[in-house]
Amino acid sequence: MKSTTIFSGSEHQWIVFGRDESKAERIIDTNQYLIKTASEAILLDPGGIELFSPMLSGVLQHLKLEQLTTLFASHQDPDIISSLGLWDKTIPNAKLYAPWLWEGFIRHFGMENITYMPIKDEGGTLELGPISLRFIPAHYLHSSGNFNVYDPNARILMSGDIGAALEKGDVPMFVENFGRHVQYMEMFHRRWMPSNTAKNNWVARVRELEIDMLAPQHGRIFKGEMVREFLEWFEKLDVGKAG
């Protein structure tokens, strides 16, 4: 499991884990994001059950287990949070922030100790040590209860499946050429994003945010000008099509 620090500020850091070399061929590659302050840390979309061991050892290279106080699941999918039952035994005092809509489903991954903190449809704010994070609604993109995490200080939007790309191998961390990247995103967005209305509403809201990096759960991260290019491309894309 590779880890790369993508933001380092006076109060906190963002570290991305991904490009897992032990991943089985037919499992989709995922990005896991750790936001770390001096006192505590949150893991965004902790990943699948098969990733738990490399993720735990990866996280422990950056902090002590007691510092990992919080988990976040953007939605209910197995590649997002099927590791929950193992985290539950490892950090029993932690809190999991996840959409209220999915509580009865996510608990099937095994959850006896961690506290479920339901996020309301309108989103909300999370104070993590000295920093403040915002849960941005991204419902129907693709899940019917779905959130992004925005960090106004680092100007990073963790966008979940929005901006995801399916590209094989140990690919670079950032998008270098937007035009060439489209081929890895197009089918994913057309097929997994069900609603043009939800998409256009999200694009309008996200344009109001100051974003230096748009960080999806699969594939490369968009930085600077690439963020604007992505929003333009996504706005024009007709989604909700099978075949």
Ligand code: FE
């Ligand atoms: Fe998903």
